[in-house]
Amino acid sequence: MTADSSKNERYNAREAEIRWQKAWSEQGIFATKNDDPRPKYYVLEMFPYPSGRIHMGHVRNYTMGDVVARFKRAMGNAVLHPMGWDAFGMPAENAAIDRKVHPKAWTYDNIAAMKKQLQSMGLSLDWAREIATCDPAYYKHQQKMFLDFLKAGLVERKQSKVNWDPVDQTVLANEQVIDGRGWRSGAEVEQRELTQWFFKISDYSEDLLRALDTLDRWPDKVRLMQKNWIGRSEGLLLRFALDPATTPNKETELEIFTTRPDTLFGAKFMALSPDHPLAQAAAAKNPKLAAFIEQCHRMGTAQAEIDTAEKLGFDTGIKAVHPFDANWKLPVYVANFILMDYGTGAIFGCPAHDQRDLDFVNKYGLGNTPVVCPPGQDPKTFVITDVAYDGDGRMINSRFLDGMSIEEAKEAVAKRLEKETRGNSPVAQRQVNYRLRDWGISRQRYWGCPIPIIHCEKCGVVPVPEKDLPVTLPEDVTFDKPGNPLDRHPTWKSVKCPKCYGPARRETDTMDTFVDSSWYFYRYTDPWIKTAPTDRKIVDEWLPVDQYIGGIEHAILHLLYSRFFTRAMHKTGHAGVDEPFAGLFTQGMVVHETYRAKNGDWIEPANVKIEGLGDARHAILASTGEPVEIGSIEKMSKSKKNTVDPDDIIAAYGADTARWFMLSDSPPDRDVIWTEEGVQGAWRFMQRLWRLIGEIAEIDAPKTRPATFGEPALVVRKAAHRALANVSEDIDKLRFNRCVAHIYEFANALSDAIGQIESAPAGDLAWALHEAGDILVRLFHPMMPHLAEECWAALGHKTLVATESWPKVEPELLVESTITLPVQINGKKRADVTIARDAEKSDIEAAVLALDAVKKALEGKSPKKVIVVPGRIVNIVA
């Protein structure tokens, strides 16, 4: 394309994008070599689940990662930027049930389709390292690590609850429980205990918590969420005596955990989890209690469901003895909001200072006694009715604790009860407790990584010998019935015990897909190695990931599990780092207006026409003209049909337009609203850049740099280098929306400069314009790589801009000799003062006081105070 024709022709994105993608791929410029001597930089976006088509969220995520990858490459790094597929999971089995396709075929078809879509985006990925977690060549190593973790004591089997669908006779995921009912059968869900495999993540609670402080390139909110999730609390493990006359089997004590021992004198009741052994024992002798416990189990296992369910209790008749008063008896209830997983599964309730306990006593008429009095409140009149008080204050109604602060009271109670003994052990001991539970990885499903274990009646649980790995999934499975196809497969689970060679059966549970995604980024460093999950030398060179980018929805689980896995891999020798992700960025979602027809059906944006403006803005069905209701702006989802297909956008405007729009306007960590106008704006700017570069290409410029620059040339050069400095800093900090704004500003400045040229520009200006053009193209290259290549060629370069280095800023072009400072009087702007950049404070003060506006405001009086903030502002306090 010549410069001359470029002036008149539109940039044909469709044609050019395919051409440049081919050029990149033929020259193999994005293939990463592990022996590349340059400084390594690992940029990674969360890999997609192969659902069938990429969505705009993917476009946003992968565009951001690609900008970083291209920028770091230009900065001289060896960049690892791989892609793969989180390919196991429920949707494949649902497709098998609904459409009678095999999960494997469905998954690989989807991968092929989505790979093609991703490639059309022009991402600078090293496809040679592509992995799919459903590939036995991948999960073989996962099984190996499971066995290594088992040997290292990081795996255990224990009982745990699942959602059970009594009609389909199958385990349900929380997602498959809708309003307490199974999504297919509609039956009321029950809780059921199963023996399952767990990774002992709780062994690392303290370490996972402490190391958060070292993750200084993670968002604070994510660190805070993880901290709260781990939930460290210091408290007291306290043994209450029970009145044996009231207990089912002469039990004599009940151990509870509390973080508020200071409130012991406000205790009104004890409460047990329905799964507590004492509750179970009591239920065995009390059919009404047994029925109550059964009722407690008639709900799903989701935390939100348990917490929002009505608080219910059942008085067991058992009496507990207050630790400070043998005559003080407390009723023991079974309550549906007490979890067996946390603490000891039993609590004492102090209703005045805990809202849940207060709701409970108000329901069962047990009353409350406030024991902490807020500052400024009269203890005599302080009462609690509906709202518990959980703030600071002084102890009241608490005998020997009265007058103490909460902390002093906690200490006093602990000291006293620690010393007291019953039997041979102390009544209480201090304990650090964590909310974090072990990671249950067993799933009663087909499409996942088989757990490499064999159950033998004689030998018990036997690991599959390493030579027999991978344990592969059988392909001849049926999905005509609910339940786990592996379990009902006629032959797959029958094996010989590796120890005694007797008949045995395979473990039919597969692993949680979070296991797959907890180490995929290790595998990318050497996806070819067959003998081990990782090559220690290579993995330690690349890890940790320098920049990880993905959705905020993964802030806790995926990231915490990956952090645990890193520790476990370190312990078992598969990696040498302590943290997997040095830098983390959580992007916002892509959202869109919703549209609804009169009959309530959701309508796709592609079928809607928007008319009118402001209050008159309304929507109609494009085909019939029928009115359509414009709904709220929501996350793009299939269910609300408010999706825009990236393929359609790329076909209409090109990948660069989609990429540019994704980076414009909204800050990357916030939601972005997809609008047709915004896309068109991006497209127009792309065309404008093309015209602008075409105009520069037409100008003849001297080959060598002029010795001096006149004012017009200097203006252009300053704009170019300021843009360069700003964009560089903002890409580095992933503030892509500001990069976009700086590029607009730069393009506007360049257009102005070119507009002012009347005849052929002088040599220095021509040179400066070409310099600016070269800088501009390299600045927008990470965002719009195809257009950048086309422009780079138009400017006469024979190289690929994708392999060019980042331009170097000339710092002397960034500083001005004079600056203009705003002048405030009592905090309100009243004037400006222009002064030498390096002026002394006293000079600035003198110049400011000489201003007419300041003299007028002061009315001849001298100012009370003059505040000079160098380079920023002057404020006069009159």
Place this chain on the structure above:
RNA sequence: GCGGACGUGGCGGAAUGGUAGACGCAAGGGACUUAAAAUCCCUUGGGAGAUUUCCCGUGAGGGUUCGAGUCCCUCCGUCCGCACCA
């Protein structure tokens, strides 16, 4: 229920505690054109005023400060996560 965030013009947003509204979108006016599209130029937070001026204004209310969109407290609203969705 628990945990986390967010709230600034008509819209998306910008603003190390220091000129609120950069940049874009939309709108209005103009140029070019037979016309349209495209492109280019100008205007655009609200109010008052004759330009160069003043007042108000960052969800609401308080506080800290010479100075608050930014920090602190209370409240209101919206969104996200909650351990078997990925």
